[in-house]
Amino acid sequence: MNGLLTDLYELTMAAGYFAANKHEETATFELTIRRLPRNRDFVVAAGLHRAVDYLMNLRFTVNEIAYLRGLPSLRNADPGFWDYLETFQFTGDLFAVPEGTILYEGQPVLNVRAPLMQGQIPETYLLAAIGYETLVATKAARIVHAAVGREIIEFGTRRAHTPEAGVLGARAAYIGGCAGTSNTLAGYRYGIPVLGTAAHSWVMAFASEAEAFERLQRLLGERTVHLIDTYDTLEGARTAARLGRPLWGVRIDSGDLAQLSRDVRVILDQAGLPDARIMASGDLDESKIAALVEAGAPIDAFGVGTELTTSADAPVIGAVYKVVAIGNPGNVRYPVKSSPEKHTIPGAKQLFRLPDHDVLGLSTECITGAEALLKPVILAGKVIETLPDAREVRERAALALRDWPAPGRKTELSPRLKALSAKTRNAEQEAEAIPV
Amino acid sequence: MNGLLTDLYELTMAAGYFAANKHEETATFELTIRRLPRNRDFVVAAGLHRAVDYLMNLRFTVNEIAYLRGLPSLRNADPGFWDYLETFQFTGDLFAVPEGTILYEGQPVLNVRAPLMQGQIPETYLLAAIGYETLVATKAARIVHAAVGREIIEFGTRRAHTPEAGVLGARAAYIGGCAGTSNTLAGYRYGIPVLGTAAHSWVMAFASEAEAFERLQRLLGERTVHLIDTYDTLEGARTAARLGRPLWGVRIDSGDLAQLSRDVRVILDQAGLPDARIMASGDLDESKIAALVEAGAPIDAFGVGTELTTSADAPVIGAVYKVVAIGNPGNVRYPVKSSPEKHTIPGAKQLFRLPDHDVLGLSTECITGAEALLKPVILAGKVIETLPDAREVRERAALALRDWPAPGRKTELSPRLKALSAKTRNAEQEAEAIPV
Numbered sequence: 001m002n003g004l005l006t007d008l009y010e011l012t013m014a015a016g017y018f019a020a021n022k023h024e025e026t027a028t029f030e031l032t033i034r035r036l037p038r039n040r041d042f043v044v045a046a047g048l049h050r051a052v053d054y055l056m057n058l059r060f061t062v063n064e065i066a067y068l069r070g071l072p073s074l075r076n077a078d079p080g081f082w083d084y085l086e087t088f089q090f091t092g093d094l095f096a097v098p099e100g101t102i103l104y105e106g107q108p109v110l111n112v113r114a115p116l117m118q119g120q121i122p123e124t125y126l127l128a129a130i131g132y133e134t135l136v137a138t139k140a141a142r143i144v145h146a147a148v149g150r151e152i153i154e155f156g157t158r159r160a161h162t163p164e165a166g167v168l169g170a171r172a173a174y175i176g177g178c179a180g181t182s183n184t185l186a187g188y189r190y191g192i193p194v195l196g197t198a199a200h201s202w203v204m205a206f207a208s209e210a211e212a213f214e215r216l217q218r219l220l221g222e223r224t225v226h227l228i229d230t231y232d233t234l235e236g237a238r239t240a241a242r243l244g245r246p247l248w249g250v251r252i253d254s255g256d257l258a259q260l261s262r263d264v265r266v267i268l269d270q271a272g273l274p275d276a277r278i279m280a281s282g283d284l285d286e287s288k289i290a291a292l293v294e295a296g297a298p299i300d301a302f303g304v305g306t307e308l309t310t311s312a313d314a315p316v317i318g319a320v321y322k323v324v325a326i327g328n329p330g331n332v333r334y335p336v337k338s339s340p341e342k343h344t345i346p347g348a349k350q351l352f353r354l355p356d357h358d359v360l361g362l363s364t365e366c367i368t369g370a371e372a373l374l375k376p377v378i379l380a381g382k383v384i385e386t387l388p389d390a391r392e393v394r395e396r397a398a399l400a401l402r403d404w405p406a407p408g409r410k411t412e413l414s415p416r417l418k419a420l421s422a423k424t425r426n427a428e429q430e431a432e433a434i435p436v
Numbered sequence: 437m438n439g440l441l442t443d444l445y446e447l448t449m450a451a452g453y454f455a456a457n458k459h460e461e462t463a464t465f466e467l468t469i470r471r472l473p474r475n476r477d478f479v480v481a482a483g484l485h486r487a488v489d490y491l492m493n494l495r496f497t498v499n500e501i502a503y504l505r506g507l508p509s510l511r512n513a514d515p516g517f518w519d520y521l522e523t524f525q526f527t528g529d530l531f532a533v534p535e536g537t538i539l540y541e542g543q544p545v546l547n548v549r550a551p552l553m554q555g556q557i558p559e560t561y562l563l564a565a566i567g568y569e570t571l572v573a574t575k576a577a578r579i580v581h582a583a584v585g586r587e588i589i590e591f592g593t594r595r596a597h598t599p600e601a602g603v604l605g606a607r608a609a610y611i612g613g614c615a616g617t618s619n620t621l622a623g624y625r626y627g628i629p630v631l632g633t634a635a636h637s638w639v640m641a642f643a644s645e646a647e648a649f650e651r652l653q654r655l656l657g658e659r660t661v662h663l664i665d666t667y668d669t670l671e672g673a674r675t676a677a678r679l680g681r682p683l684w685g686v687r688i689d690s691g692d693l694a695q696l697s698r699d700v701r702v703i704l705d706q707a708g709l710p711d712a713r714i715m716a717s718g719d720l721d722e723s724k725i726a727a728l729v730e731a732g733a734p735i736d737a738f739g740v741g742t743e744l745t746t747s748a749d750a751p752v753i754g755a756v757y758k759v760v761a762i763g764n765p766g767n768v769r770y771p772v773k774s775s776p777e778k779h780t781i782p783g784a785k786q787l788f789r790l791p792d793h794d795v796l797g798l799s800t801e802c803i804t805g806a807e808a809l810l811k812p813v814i815l816a817g818k819v820i821e822t823l824p825d826a827r828e829v830r831e832r833a834a835l836a837l838r839d840w841p842a843p844g845r846k847t848e849l850s851p852r853l854k855a856l857s858a859k860t861r862n863a864e865q866e867a868e869a870i871p872v
Contacts, residue, residue, distance in 0.1 A: 076657060
């Protein structure tokens, strides 16, 4: 299961490591935020739940192996490689920052320490799983921050890159601080509050807007949110006002939201409905929401879809998955890649969080007064404790985001990591890779 | 199965239609490209295979129904609604343009004609399924076009919005003209050529670059592609040249690709390897590729990931799913939404393609000499013929893209559609929706 959900070269390399009898050599791979997404000063880590599911269930079925055997690129694979795949399972270790942790440029999200082949194959999956949810959790945090206490409801599944991504996006958005999602499966699967009212097609399906509103009210009671902009927003508001309670409020999905919300507020207030709320939606993002809040628009909640679920202004995260140490105890090498633009820091690392800065050190170090953020999650192929659920993760993130993270926070290298890095870099100018 | 993978409001509305005894009323919903993505003059339609799978397998399990019954928004649902969901299956019709069809702004991708409830629930899924694959197929077409005959290999799964989206992105990229993908599962599932070589971690896993290259060659033979930029690109090229054949070629993944490819070409030629090819990769998109082609860089193939699989410059498609006709034969209403920015054209439509323009008409019209693009796919809940596989779709798209589509192609409304639109629009100024 899931064995083929990877780039072919991971499997080609796996076959090559097998042929070179290196597949059982222990290696440490590091998944790092090499570059922050555009417009971001930090990210909110998310997606670990899927990394764990994936590693624990990584298998190759008989049919999958038969398919691989037929591929030209694997024609020369050692027969023993196929036996190995048949009984493949992940027996290594996973260290990761908890979901909901704030990370800055250059910081690791997780380490995989495993036999070389087992560490190599997960690269593709882990990057995509962690990358997407981290993008959305981060975007959600920004949007929630811009709304200054007003609720954000995520409803972007229809714009997600596949419907299934929408389910995970909903979870990530909730972690980032959204109050709930429109995605029903996300509610079912992750226990996230699901919310929703009605679409324009509802209003259009009845002979009149009034009938549509009245029918909705009968169904939803005090959860009723009338979508008032199908024909004319202020007329819609008057119709809603006439129908009165029970009512949560109204939603405006188009037009000049600042002006319309003021006019609608007056209509609701004059009808004796001061507690009826106004929700706004329609291609909103953090800057539009900040502008509406700044303008004092009487909007109580925002529905955000497209921009959130696709992280549209920054749909890509510059995460990488690199081998940082290879070899069994007593004979560990620290490979470094040193192309002009891309330089890696070798060694299995730990990320230490201190009040005003972070330190990247070796995994064997200990720094007094710091929190070691990379925590053991899987050891020797066993999950060592249940992961927190979405609600707990959301609380963790909220705590970390309470004081909005300052841009430009420093990540120092520990003296020992600096020394290792310098040593390998110098040595690498002579040999291509060195034993340390 | 899949029943909950939708926005809650689709299900709330379904319950409401049931309560209003409207759920069996026939409705036509239209999925339309309301606005083209940024930087796009057209799209290449894709994703229909998933729309069909979804509609044919749309069910609600007992556990899912139990979950829904517990939701506050559905507390007042009619008991009969739950029975209805238990035996729910799609019994309607689906008309769609074949995958690989070029579409322009304002054109429909598909129509669902079904009992109102059955047409409403799929909105969320269909938009996301069609939207994502269409984005990627379109981006691929642009990239392939920019490469002027050089091969494009897609390898973006690691940047996809979830690993699973990568599988569908690979299929869409292939449809758009890519030669193959790195995604193994896409190869297994869709019969797409899978390609791949080795990563930097491969080179770093051996004591020397030469050993890594030699090992790869032993495994891949004439499929060998040495990744030469781990340490020093020109040194890497010399090492590859020394090892000689068998060899497909080399890959450069960083640096000044135009200059490096020229220098590497010289090294390979001087070593008597004029048939060794050069592949370039590293954050490429259509404009960077066009510039490299324009500069005459001796690059034979491009590997493209991030920008392709996320459609990074335009990660969102402005597709909408709107009800355009409601009511049983003899009593059909044509609802129109007429907010200032969003005006819909009513009626079940057909899209007619003529040599130099398109005509949007009523589904009952026939235009001599035109191809009617919306073709029946599901009728009365049955798939009426097997969908073409990815290879056939790719050929269809290639044919349509052979003469690169001119921007600004016109879509006219047929006189009958214009008349219906005017009639409903005028009438709508008096009543909120009218029977025609």
